Ligand SMILES: Cc1ncc(C[n+]2csc(CCOP(=O)(O)OP(=O)(O)O)c2C)c(N)n1
Ligand code: SF4
């Protein structure tokens with residue numbers, strides 16, 4: 001693109017109706033910053049979303065924006081990407097959306113490793129339906145919107161993503177949107193399915209995992225008199241989840257280390273890239289190994305008729321297998 | 328005496344070669360110049376349960392099976408016990424003489440009520456309870472018996488080809504039954520050998536073995552049965568047209584390839600998945616080289632079509648993913664479809680509504696089967712029509728077309744995509760198990776002159792046309808549609824009510840205009856779609872009576888009214904192809920001209936009759952219904968139509984088929 005793209009190019013003037021202080025604002029701006037940093041052509045980007053507060057994200061971004069059904073964001077996104085692999089495809093949605101009603105799609109998308117980026121707004125609640133427990137809410141917790149404490153165990157989205165087959169698995173924090181932006185950039189650049197679990201405070205319904213809690217404001221360092229933040233960055237601890245060779249034993253070791261890391265919670269909550277494996281073929285490559293011209297002539301780009309609008313497909317050869325009489 | 332049509336049946340346990348025997352027989356008969364109609368019946372089971380295939384042959388066009396069997400080919404006891412009763416006097420039964428002492432009660436796959444019924448019939452005749460008694464019963468009714476000593480003949484085959492293992496030789500039992508049948512019908516043997524070669528073309532050795540087996544069985548039949556011929560014969564007349572012998576799922580798959588469908592999703596389900604598996608097997612196909620189209624800059628970037636086209640087939644995790652993934656692909660500009668049956672379609676309803684709300688051209692190919700729930704998974708019914716017309720919450724436009732036979736199914740598959748893109752709305756192509764699994768000779772498909780109509784589709788949007796609005800209010804309700812990735816064509820979609828750009832809006836004036844815009848597309852479709860694509864009128868237009876029906880009952884009705892016309896009973900037949908938008912005007916003008924309106928359909932509640940009443944205020948005089956899971960035969964269409972006229976019963980339920 002010849003014109004220089006700035007952040008403004010990725011904004012719409014649609015009124016944003018999220019609650020003041022919602023973590024979703026941080027995620028929205030991180031996405032916009034990542035796209036602007038990467039100078040990606042807005043016409044070539046599609047952002048899909050599920051249903052929930054988070055589902056409104058595409059309307060605020062000036063790219064193709066497809067706000068789909070509750071839980072079904074991934075299959076919509078995969079369909080578009082497989083029909084035209086030249087598109088840059090992002091999917092966003094809530095934790096209820098992706099890990100509750102959409103859990104089947106979440107797991108099965110991992111088996112395919114289509115080149116998309118999936119961002120989950122992990123706020124522990126069903127925001128848009130007024131704060132019921134989401135699948136990531138820990139057992140025993142009772143955010144103010146719940147009539148009783150939660151009696152379901154919480155699932156571990158990072159661990160599920162890794163074992164399901166996502167080849168880029170990261171966590172980020174909605175209020176550290178510079179870090180989140182960098183993670184999104186890496187995820188978009190990664191060839192394969194990238195999953196980002198974004199810790200997203202919901203100030204309206206979740207009064208437990210709040211911004212203050214993540215920042216450790218309940219834990220004041222007696223010496224510095226400053227809060228001790230719970231969130232810390234993996235890369236600052238020397239952790240490296242990147243698979244460096246196609247050797248499967250290396251991938252296995254990295255997976256085991258990442259799974260162990262993913263259970264860290266409470267006093268110390270890691271963010272950053274848990275696992276990345278660039279050696280697993282993407283679904284597009286797998287299709288191309290069967291359909292040689294798939295990448296140059298994907299479904300959405302094949303000319304299906306000629307200038308007179310007659311079909312281009314020639315099934316004479318295929319019909320021979322059914323032919324029983326001759327003219 | 329040569330007949331107008333003859334019928335043949337073969338049966339056996341699933342997994343013992345019944346299908347391939349029927350395939351060889353049908354191909355051989357078809358290549359001799361006969362028209363063929365084959366019906367397949369099977370349990371929801373992989374190995375061991377009884378399955379059978381009935382094949383009807385004629386020199387004339389033939390579109391349905393008949394209940395009367397002229398020659399029954401068997402190699403197991405169960406087939407004799409179940410079907411001997413259906414063989415007409417003068418017809419015959421081929422059977423294994425080694426198995427005749429078997430007791431009826433010793434067959435574990437026979438349902439108790441079936442066994443009880445048979446024992447009673449035998450007892451009335453003073454007969455015992457073995458297979459031989461069943462054969463004796465048939466013989467007393469004029470049926471001829473043809474014992475074919477399979478094992479001895481297989482040993483002869485073994486000597487000839489140097490194979491001693493009986494387990495290998497016994498795989499050719501089915502072909503011997505076919506060859507003996509061919510000989511009894513006096514059909515030209517060379518076509519049988521040709522068919523065997525075709526069917527086993529990938530395995531030359533197997534083809535050779537089977538040919539030997541066929542020869543030996545045929546020789547045996549000629550030598551031993553010629554003093555006791557069956558009374559049913561048919562002499563193939565030479566044909567000068569190219570014909571295909573094809574089933575419904577393959578015909579639809581071919582239609583989709585021609586239509587330009589380049590993305591298909593599915594979750595395995597009987598009987599729909601055959602179509603998707605076939606497509607995956609043919610994912611790369613030939614394509615004419617074409618000039619890059621100027622209006623499609625996407626294509627300019629890539630190479631021109633290099634002689635190969637392709638379709639991506641994705642087996643999804645469930646049917647919700649199937650419809651939503653296909654919808655995503657359609658948004659990107661691919662012609663996209665999914666194929667399913669009742670339970671899968673139930674899961675798709677929310678996705679269907681989203682596609683309707685966002686005006687996405689996605690095609691759903693629905694093969695109805697016996698419901699409700701898993702129902703009769705491998706059996707036939709037309710029980711989903713009212714559901715399909717109303718599936719999904721709220722109101723949105725959909726187009727529903729119903730094919731009457733396999734040939735129509737091919738051309739309708741193409742039409743479905745044209746409607747979908749022209750009216751930018753989901754299209755449901757309604758088929759059923761009978762169409763999916765029947766085989767039929769059809770004229771070779773001709774498609775060069777068909778038109779691919781993509782409607783108001785844009786691969787780039789120029790700002791000189793004004794700002795792009797995906798849901799722009801227009802007179803015909805149809806807005807310009809860009810594809811994901813089109814330069815300048817950014818849009819938003821949401822299942823929420825939205826403004827012209829696709830952003831959420833709950834504002835009441837906009838709501839009404841959007842609702843009206845979407846629904847107006849059905850009026851546009853109704854005005855544009857030619858009458859012949861809505862209702863096809865067959866038979867004698869000036870007849871006193873009219874049959875009204877939809878879908879796969881067409882074949883049996885046509886064959887039946889043709890029969891009645893020759894016997895002085897005249898019918899017109901309105902085959903309704905377009906169920907939504909409903910052809911109200913055509914039917915309101917047509918139907919009152921007749922003394923009697925008879926609706927024929929395969930469900931319990933007369934769904935089409937209800938729809939007709941709702942849309943036209945016309946109530947049919949007679950309803951002919953069937954819901955036992957087996958398709959209408961020519962025979963019962965013939966008999967029930969006559970009964971409807973003579974007795975004028977309001978509701979006739981028929982029940983043929985094993
Ligand atoms: C099939 C279906 N069931 C229920 C709903 C109602 N619903 C709307 S949003 C939502 C939950 C949203 O929670 P989450 O996915 O975590 O997103 P958040 O609002 O927290 O961002 C539900 C259940 C729906 N839209 N569709
Ligand atoms: S309810 Fe929670 S998640 Fe939803 S907008 Fe308000 S703060 Fe954000």
Ligand SMILES: [Mg+2]
Pocket residue numbers: 052094095096121122123124125126127134
């Ligand atoms: Mg949530």
